[in-house]
Amino acid sequence: MIKLDRVWEDTSVLHIHREEPRSYYIPYGDAASARSGKRSRSPLFQTLNGAWKFRYHESVQDVTDPFYEDAFDASSWDEIVVPSCWQTEGYDQLHYTNVNYPIPVDPPYVPDANPAGLYVREFTVREDWTGKQVYTMFEGVNSCFYLWINGQFAGYSQGSRIPAEFNVSGLIRPGTNRIAVMVLKWCDGTYLEDQDLWRFSGIFRDVYLLARDEAHVRDVFIKQDILPDHSSAKLLCELETTGSLDALVLLQDAEGTTVAKGAVRADGRSVITLDIENPVLWNAEQPYLYELFVQDGREVLRFPVGFRRIDIIDSVFRINGQAVKLKGVNRHDSHPDLGQTVPLNHMIRDLKLMKRHNVNTVRTSHYPNDPRFLELCDQIGFYVVDEADLECHGLAVSGDFHQLTRDPDWEKAFVDRAIRLVERDKNHPCVIIWSMGNESGYGRNHIAMAEWTRKRDDSRLVHYEGASRRYHGDADTEALDIESEMYPTLEYVESYGQNPDHAKPLFLCEYSHAMGNGPGDLKEYWDLFYAYPNLMGGCVWEWNDHGIRTQAPDGREYFGYGGDFGDHPNDGNFCIDGLVSPDRVPHAGLLELKQVIAPVRMEAEDLSRGTLIITNLYDFSDLSHLTFDWTLERCGEIVEQGSLGTIQAGPQESVTVIIPFQKAFPDGRCFLTLTASLCESTEWADRGEEIAFAQFEMAAEDSAVQPEQGWLTALRARPVHVTEDGAQLIVTGMDFRHVFDRNLGTFVRISKQGVDMLAAPLSFSIWRAPTDNDRNVHRQWKGAGFHRAGTKVYQVRISEPQDDAIEMTVDFSLGGYMKHPVLHGQAVWRVDGSGEIALATSVKLREGLPFLPRFGLKAVMPAGTEEVEYFGLGPHASYVDKRQSVRVGKYLLRVDDMFEPYIMPQENGSRYGTEWATVTSERGMGLAFHGNTPFSFNASHYSPEDLEEAAHLHQLVKRKETIVHLDYKMSGVGSNSCGPELLEKYRLDEREFEFFIRLRPVFKEDE
Template identity: 70%
Template sequence: MLELEKYWENTQILEVNRQKPRAYYIPYADADSAKAGKRSRSPFYRTLNGGWKFKYYNSVHNITESFYDKNFDAANWDDLLVPSCWQTAGYDQLHYTNVNYPIPCDPPYVPDENPAGLYIRDFRIAESWSGKETYTVFEGVNSCFYVWVNGQFVGYSQGSRIPAEFDITPHIQPGINRMAVMVLKWCDGTYLEDQDLWRFSGIFRDVYLLGRDGAHVRDAFIKPELSSDLTEGVLRCELDTTGPLTLKAELRDADGKVCTTGQVQADGQAELTLNVSEPVLWNAESPYLYELYLSDGHEVLHFPVGFRMVSVENGIFTINGQAVKLKGVNRHDSHPDLGQTIPLNHMIQDLMLMKRHNINTVRTSHYPNDPRFLELCDRYGFYVVDEADLECHGLAVSGDFHQLTRDPAWEKAFVDRMQRMVERDKNHASIIMWSLGNESGYGSNHIAMAKWAQKRDDSRLVHYEGAAKRYEGDTDTEDLDIESEMYASPAYIGEYGADESRSKPLFLCEYSHAMGNGPGDLKEYWDMFYKYPKLMGGCVWEWNDHGIRARTAGGTEYFGYGGDFGDHPNDGNFCIDGLVSPDRVPHTGLLELKQVIAPVRIEAEDLEAGKIRVTNLYDFNGLSHLSFTWKLEAEGMLVEQGVLEAVDAGPHESAVFTVPFKQSLAEGRYFLTVMVRLKEETVWAEAGYEITFAQFEIGEEQESSDAWLDALRQRPIDIKEDGALITVEGNDFCHVFDKAKGTWVRLSKQDVNMIQSPLGFSIWRAPTDNDRNIKHKWMEEGYHRAGMKLYACSVQNQTDHEVEIAADFSLGGYMKHPVLKGQAVWRVDGSGEVSLAVKVKVREGLPFLPRFGLQITMPQGTEEVEYFGFGPHESYIDKRHSVRMGKYLLRVNDMFEPYVMPQENGSRYGTEWASVTNELGMGLLFTGNVPFSFNASHYLPEDLDQAGHLHELVKRKETIVHLDYKMSGIGSNSCGPELLEKYRLDEKEFEFGLQLRPIFKEDE
């Protein structure tokens, strides 16, 4: 066994020889290179990213070779790219777990069989670095590691997602040198890193060398300060040097013009102050950055500077004195192929998508991100809640959630994680709050973190949800600037907002769980956020699905989740809970969020006169950068369109504008849609990109009669009974009703049969992820196995051009009383149209129904869908703010939403009519007495329910159509509150009416 000091189970040894934490920067030789930010252009920077020799051991105790020796022969080792997670390269076990620790819960001890990865890299020290001090920086290593250079021990560090820097000057020589690193999968720090994520290991962020002069700037705290009236700025530069230096400072504006300069003689601690009159202020909407250059004659350090003030005023969260709403998401580092190794372009892609969907805030759940991510947030304009790499959620399972945070032996580890984050990230304008971590109980160690942060940096707020009132014990929250909750209901936050005794603003650090088909409660939250000034907004959980790209034995690609790789314990698909897919394709939930949090609200003022009220929900910007176009439609057809001129309003202000209709709206039903778009291209979207829209219904549909259809209805029909079968035949149709089944078994026109199997009523849907709790109650009552029982069936009324057939029925499953009982009255007239009128009574004491409606299986080739309703994408009663009323023509496949774990999807709320036909337009037309929920799919609910992944679905050749009286809403109860009562199908009695007519569309 390798002889090592066993630091990994010692809570008092967090590092050996690691440098004191400092701000992130790269030294450059000149200002232009520093401004460009391309690290390879610096002569003082040398990347160690690239190919390393690698060997994996399933236990550190199995290592017997002195691999760190300078002349060790590693030629037969594997090659591994760094940075990377060794699990994504095929080593060890891909493992997803949420709350449960993947090891026995016995802090600070970890299993003796502790996997280890050994890394070796030869590198060259250039002659130009002769005489310089050389440092190596590891931006992220999971979970702890030892470093040797040229066979000499350099140091040790733990804390996976915060940098570790070592001085390797005594150990190197000009020319070829060797670095050896041993990374352990687990250490005592593992108990502080129990986040809801894949458990990756290795050198997963950048590694590099820095060559510094003996006397250099070690650290810089760049502190932009503003006068109370925000008109005067002071840039206070607190500097720490390793020796005597003459430091010159130059501050340039965003156009490159020099604003002010300064100079200071520094030897150790020093301060340099620059005054800026009438500074342009930074905010997420207009992220104005100055550029500070610090030069000692050899090195140039570059710091973007944003002047902004974060404060709480009378219980209201403000930036630059303006009340601000945080429209945020929680974002994990997650790449479908690389795990937690995140390329720069991937970070940019995430932020650009967020910008395009009106998101202004990122919570770095639940650890500091790559420092370049924060630079991007500064530049593109995001508010950041920077969170310490700290979560002890597994202790909740052991029964003592507060065990570590109340143990003095762990205080050093807790505070160390806060210090290293704050010191690294303190110069970023985007960071508005420091977070003490996530789901770790609350106690003295957290309080020590908060006190240290407040003392070190009083320009930002300190946040920690774990101090919420539901945790008993420590009540000292004086150093926490805000109240924070997770998944509190809209009703609760409304009560908080109205409670005048509450002195702190409320932040929902997690809300509206976006797992699978969801979330469905966004509007209710934002109605409350806007109603009460003390509610500062929140961050949806979460940004992206954490699927791992995988392939079946047959080569089919899919996204894997917990349990797909033999991992245990695992939390299944609970990591598939984002607004975008693992490869960043937006889910409809993101479109919903975009609309609900849009920075412009448009409301009806006097629609008949064309008057609308426009409210600017930007916190700092006006509306002059936006264009407002409108269109008027009738029955899905464009009637008129135009542009609203000179629309503008100040932040948080409203104004009324008139849409200049030429069309008379005295009679008829119209839909007015106002679209808000960018006038000019930005870094995140093209000119003309739609920011939001609003749609209004004007007038009422006039009663009209289709004379040709009325005439068809009067045509004679022929009715024949043969045993249980009733055949209704007309001029061009032939329908067959089976009295033994109580339903239609054939609907045809011109000998084209439009249905593949008998019509039936349905109450079951493939449970969504947000049904994960209620589905157990549904299944206890047999909803998923509910079949039809026919009590009686007979012809009630019959004329020469019409017949009515009544069927008394129930729906239920074995062991249980029927879920509901009802009567369906079917009527056929001379046109061949089949009308349904159903009355239903639901048994008392049952949970609300997933849905109630008619299920129709149509034959192969029925692929064309046309409907008038909400679109173009799926919608539900509580998830419909991102869709608009119109006429849509699409394919059955287009109705499908490919959630990583199949579930109910693709329904269209508020449909007024729909047709499903073959390519020649032969099929069925559906209309309702009131708007209904409509879906057309190649999957039965049972197919979706039984498949764990998309590739497990077997597409049916037939088309399954659902025409629902109502579909219960989506909500966010996978982790959030229960579905709101108003969105539940909880009626105990209701009536429903539909019409089905065989059609040849081209003849209609």
């Protein structure tokens, strides 16, 4: 092994020769190029991104060649593109783990077989850099690294997701230079980086050189002092220089007009104060940015300036004097192909997608994101909870969760991560809260972090959830400004909101776990957030699924998760827990979030007169950027539509509007839908983008969606004929032939004009493929035998056939081996002269059972049954606790359109509140279903068993048949994969109930 100081296991050594942390900036040659923000236009910037020579070793002990020396020939090595994660480039082990450390828990020690990646490349320094101070900047290297320039040791650093800068001036020479880097997979810092993510390694963020004058502005800290009435502000520009120089500061508004300037002869530390009259304030809704140019000789630094004031008054969180609700998501740096290397356009795509779904806050879980991400948040408009690169979750499993944060030997490492976070990002207006990390216990070292942070920057709030009063009620939290929680129950949140004695506002840094088919509890949280001023809001866990794009042996592409790559320990698909897929396709959960947190609320006042109340929930914006359009529908058909245009309502104001109906109000059930959409295109969405909607039922005199037609009444009066063939009862009419099996207690054939509509007997169903959020309760379900429940027929009674109807009464139970029956029931089947089958079921559950996943009727329909038409909530899936983003209408789609492609297959695609549905072939031949009350409906080419058995989407084998579920009720989806248990009101927890459904064979084109 080459001779190295073994500092990667020494908590007293965090770096060697690394520069002190500073604010993020790129020096430019003039103001015009600085304003462009394009680094390549700076003569003082040189990228080192690109192809590097690379060699991977399974252990640093195997590194014997002096690869960093000038004379070493690395031409035969592999090439790797920097930035990248070496695991996504084919080296080492792709590994996902959440809580558990991937190494023995023996801090500060790591395995001797510590993988190492060796990087070498040559570069040429520009001739006009002669005489300059040259610095090399590494924006992110996981987990620690050694640096050599031209064979000379230049430095060492650890702390994976925070920058490391080195002055390499004395090592640079004219002409060709060589840079060499050795990256180790693990170091003592690994114990502080146990976040819930793929464990990537390598130089995963940008690397570049900067050329500086001998005396230059090293750091800038922009502070503000805004008068309470916002009539004026002082901008304090603190400069730190490496020598004596003349510095000029210019503040320009968004139009490029200079509004203030100042100059100073700086030497060491200096302050320039600028006075600004009537500053335009920054907020996430109206992200107005000034630009501050710091000119120093031939260098120009540019910083965005957003004037805003953050405070807490009477336990209410405020920005610019206005109470604000944080409508947030947690976001990792994550790319389906590149891992933690995230291109700029990918960041832009994320933020625009968030903005289109009414998200206003991002928590950078659980480390500082790429610095350019914050520039985008400044510009596009987001509040940022900026989090230190700190998590020690694995200690909770191995023993003392607080081991490191209470150990003074680790204080330096803890505080270093706060310092580097704050110093890098202190000039970004988007950053409103500093977070001292995540899930790392709580003790003296966290307090030291928070105290340093508040002393350095008192303009923002300091947060750390690990000090939660639920777990550390007597802890010293004086240095924290916010009470923070993860996944509290609604009862806890409400009790906090109701208590006026709390001095701090409550922030849910994580809530509503969006894993798989979820989350299902958003509305209840937001009802509370809006109800109580001391509730700040929160951040859904989390933004995106962290699947890695890979290929199955047969060449099919899929997104892999923990365990798919032979990684141990792993947490399976727990990384697949986002609102969007890895390639950023929104799940229904994101659509639900968009509607629940919509900045416009629309409520009925007097529907008979068409009067509605519209409330502006924006904190700073009026509604002039939105246009309001309305549609009146009857039975899914448009009756009338129009536009209200723009509406005048200031922030938090309500106004009454009148829908100008022109036509006579129609009979029957009608639905009024009002939408709010963008008037003009923005940076993040096109004109017409829908921001919010509301739907109202206008009248309900007629209970049926489709009133009975005379022709159908006449059909029912036709004669019914009954014959017996052994155990089978054959019921026929003018154009139908149904077969009822006494032994099975159900229909085994339904046909019209000789066309069969069933591919298997009708059956009752209580099982669903467990969702990710069922992961806790589904153990109880299986323990009760729900998954293997089959029908036992006790008795079948046939009524005396009448001319126009016949009834079969079946006493039955559902149960499986080893257990008493889950339920007992009675089913009354009635066939009339139209061929319609009416089912009336009464059910009684055994005591002591958990709530049911579902109860309903399952119909397996023949191959070729592909068309679905229904009246109910759509157009996408909905559940009893996940239905704010759908609206009542008549929808026509394919069976495949109802399927939701979750990475781990699970229950999906149900339509809550269906009133009727028709499932047919392309010719229109199939079954029509009607309920006396709305029911949950699903049509799929996969059975619950198919979905449950498949670990990945590509493993599903599509059936030719169509499986239709007609559910009396289905339990909600909740967020109990990590969040609280499903709310009782969303459980199918009734001990006794009745269910009615009607089935009729149809040829749609003849009706």
